[in-house]
Amino acid sequence: MALGEFSLIDRFFKRAAWPLGVDVGVGDDAAVMSVPSGHRLVACKDVLVQGRHFFADVSPHTLGHKSLAVNLSDLAAMGATPLGCLLGIGLPTVDETWLESFVGGFSALAQRYDCPLVGGDTVGSDQGLFISVTALGTLPDQQMGLLRSAAQVDDDIWVSGTLGAPDMALRIMQGSVTDTHGRLPDLRTALECPEPRVALGQRLLGVAHAAIDISDGLTQDLSHVLKASNVGAVIDIDCVPVHRELDVFDAPLRQQAVLHGGDVYELCFTAPTQARATIEQMSRELDLPLTRIGQVCAEQRLYGRDQSGRSIDMATHGFDHFSGGDV
Amino acid sequence: MALGEFSLIDRFFKRAAWPLGVDVGVGDDAAVMSVPSGHRLVACKDVLVQGRHFFADVSPHTLGHKSLAVNLSDLAAMGATPLGCLLGIGLPTVDETWLESFVGGFSALAQRYDCPLVGGDTVGSDQGLFISVTALGTLPDQQMGLLRSAAQVDDDIWVSGTLGAPDMALRIMQGSVTDTHGRLPDLRTALECPEPRVALGQRLLGVAHAAIDISDGLTQDLSHVLKASNVGAVIDIDCVPVHRELDVFDAPLRQQAVLHGGDVYELCFTAPTQARATIEQMSRELDLPLTRIGQVCAEQRLYGRDQSGRSIDMATHGFDHFSGGDV
Numbered sequence: 001m002a003l004g005e006f007s008l009i010d011r012f013f014k015r016a017a018w019p020l021g022v023d024v025g026v027g028d029d030a031a032v033m034s035v036p037s038g039h040r041l042v043a044c045k046d047v048l049v050q051g052r053h054f055f056a057d058v059s060p061h062t063l064g065h066k067s068l069a070v071n072l073s074d075l076a077a078m079g080a081t082p083l084g085c086l087l088g089i090g091l092p093t094v095d096e097t098w099l100e101s102f103v104g105g106f107s108a109l110a111q112r113y114d115c116p117l118v119g120g121d122t123v124g125s126d127q128g129l130f131i132s133v134t135a136l137g138t139l140p141d142q143q144m145g146l147l148r149s150a151a152q153v154d155d156d157i158w159v160s161g162t163l164g165a166p167d168m169a170l171r172i173m174q175g176s177v178t179d180t181h182g183r184l185p186d187l188r189t190a191l192e193c194p195e196p197r198v199a200l201g202q203r204l205l206g207v208a209h210a211a212i213d214i215s216d217g218l219t220q221d222l223s224h225v226l227k228a229s230n231v232g233a234v235i236d237i238d239c240v241p242v243h244r245e246l247d248v249f250d251a252p253l254r255q256q257a258v259l260h261g262g263d264v265y266e267l268c269f270t271a272p273t274q275a276r277a278t279i280e281q282m283s284r285e286l287d288l289p290l291t292r293i294g295q296v297c298a299e300q301r302l303y304g305r306d307q308s309g310r311s312i313d314m315a316t317h318g319f320d321h322f323s324g325g326d327v
Numbered sequence: 328m329a330l331g332e333f334s335l336i337d338r339f340f341k342r343a344a345w346p347l348g349v350d351v352g353v354g355d356d357a358a359v360m361s362v363p364s365g366h367r368l369v370a371c372k373d374v375l376v377q378g379r380h381f382f383a384d385v386s387p388h389t390l391g392h393k394s395l396a397v398n399l400s401d402l403a404a405m406g407a408t409p410l411g412c413l414l415g416i417g418l419p420t421v422d423e424t425w426l427e428s429f430v431g432g433f434s435a436l437a438q439r440y441d442c443p444l445v446g447g448d449t450v451g452s453d454q455g456l457f458i459s460v461t462a463l464g465t466l467p468d469q470q471m472g473l474l475r476s477a478a479q480v481d482d483d484i485w486v487s488g489t490l491g492a493p494d495m496a497l498r499i500m501q502g503s504v505t506d507t508h509g510r511l512p513d514l515r516t517a518l519e520c521p522e523p524r525v526a527l528g529q530r531l532l533g534v535a536h537a538a539i540d541i542s543d544g545l546t547q548d549l550s551h552v553l554k555a556s557n558v559g560a561v562i563d564i565d566c567v568p569v570h571r572e573l574d575v576f577d578a579p580l581r582q583q584a585v586l587h588g589g590d591v592y593e594l595c596f597t598a599p600t601q602a603r604a605t606i607e608q609m610s611r612e613l614d615l616p617l618t619r620i621g622q623v624c625a626e627q628r629l630y631g632r633d634q635s636g637r638s639i640d641m642a643t644h645g646f647d648h649f650s651g652g653d654v
Contacts, residue, residue: 023367023471024471024472024474027475027555028405028472028474028475028476028555029371029401029402029404029405029475029538029539029540030369030370030371030401030402030404030405030407030462030464030472031369031370031371032367032368032369032405032466032471032472033367033368033369033370034367034368034468035362035366035367035368037364037365039362040350040359040360040361040362041359041360041361041362041368041410041463042357042358042359042360043357043358043360043411043413043445043446043461043463044356044357044358044413044446045413045414045415045446045447045448045459045461046415046448047415047416047417047448047449047450047459048450049417049450049451049452049453049454050454051453051454052450052451052452052453053450074356074357075356075357077356077357078355078356078357078359080357083368084370086370086371086372086461087372088372088373088374088415088459088461089374090374090376090457118370119370119371119372120372121372121373121374121459122374123374123375123376123379123380124376124379125376125379125454125457126376126378126379126455127376127377127378127452127454127455127457128453128454130417130452130454130457132372132374132415132448132459134370134372134413134461135357136368136370136463137357139359141361144350144351144359145351145355145357145359147351147355148354148355148356149355211356212356213356228354228355
């Protein structure tokens, strides 16, 4: 069924928008927003393609959620406060039930993080579904954000939450791992409904040095930070927090998922040792595990060690969204 | 050939970015920009899909140009000054020559309008090429932009440039019109290399009332303005400026292309009659034709009249990008 462009917009997207803080929202050539005085603008864009970033049978509600979540996660990794977002979507067909549900998932997250939909573009696409979201945020003027290049020698390395679940879900869904203990439902939620660490990112401003969100896997994303900062790191492998549903899987498989598995959207950040108490307090206040997993060193390589002191190869095997990546 | 994500970014996109006015550009989780104090932020997004918005054989250089041009055109229609842009692109294969040329076309326009590439995302796409660009701009704080809802009764209606060429190019390329006089090369340039009217939009701030860029056809886009402003209009059909290469085509076909043909990216705007001299002066200074084509009226319908005073049906037959459209 073909719907005229304006009925699409009126019926599905206008209700995902709301005027608070937005001077001109959905429905004109462009959106107009006020950036609070004394603030910088932060902007990021993530694209999701069917078959690469989500399965064809994904629930549209969770897809709506994830499309925005991965962008809010990029804002979080800069320490930015969400300002608004734009949605570009290519639709093979116009399925009203599907759209209703997609917009529902997108809007619920947008409202939770006060990040209104301010504009975008819907187009027909003969070639499958794709989604492109741009998120806009702000930073106080005196702050440049949590840059990848800001890690310093002797910084602690921290991660939020737990790792490994999305990768294990993918392996089960792709058939390379058997789900003997019926853990897929919870693991799949971790894959499809990541929670962007927006509040954490904001609090880390002025406390942490460097930060990145773990989209391509801990080792690969941490490597970007180390490379940009001209430093190295040693990771205490046994300290890396493992998702609780992974306990039933073999240790080597679990370690692979935790160290190299992508699509996690937790934050990995570095901070001076003096900040430990502050960060632990933050963890309690946010009710979010924040775990020290290693230390930044001057030698420009990334290596791991386990409790026995054995050194472990940390070569990058991270999840690579098909040779793509943030520009 | 598959290239790792970081080599793609380093090799093709970093050079399209430059640091002027950008605090953090390509290469971190998000871009950071300073919005000049006392300015509002303007944001828009347009998506282009192979087979819908461009032919598979389009030159990548012109496609790079057009991907950004259609977004700059939206900024122009608000009267905004470009600040920066983000590029999302789904690539079926990584063809270095193609990418080189695409980035060349994109960058040349970005530099011309001082709109640096500040971020984005490149992904693999099994299902054909798609491009999603977000453009960011600024408006002085006391200005809300050239809104669609701001047309007033008795305003003059103006258009920039000439109309009809992109539509005629499309008809020839799709085989419904024969190019007896070999006009396709020039017509195709109008289709594939539109010039965004950025300088005009900026100058119209405080002079014009409403504005829109003609992406879906004069009648359809003007109808959006009229509807949003709760007014109507009468168009002097014979005054609408026709692209010079259309002289060899039959009058009804020409009129169809001029009134309803899309993909033009000229501005249609309304302004009080007292602004005529100012706008004519603007036209001379910008070396850009600006033509009065009609008047806003209170009766909420759009109709045309020719020199003989005959009334002409102006029902909307505008170019519709497959039921898609700006959100």
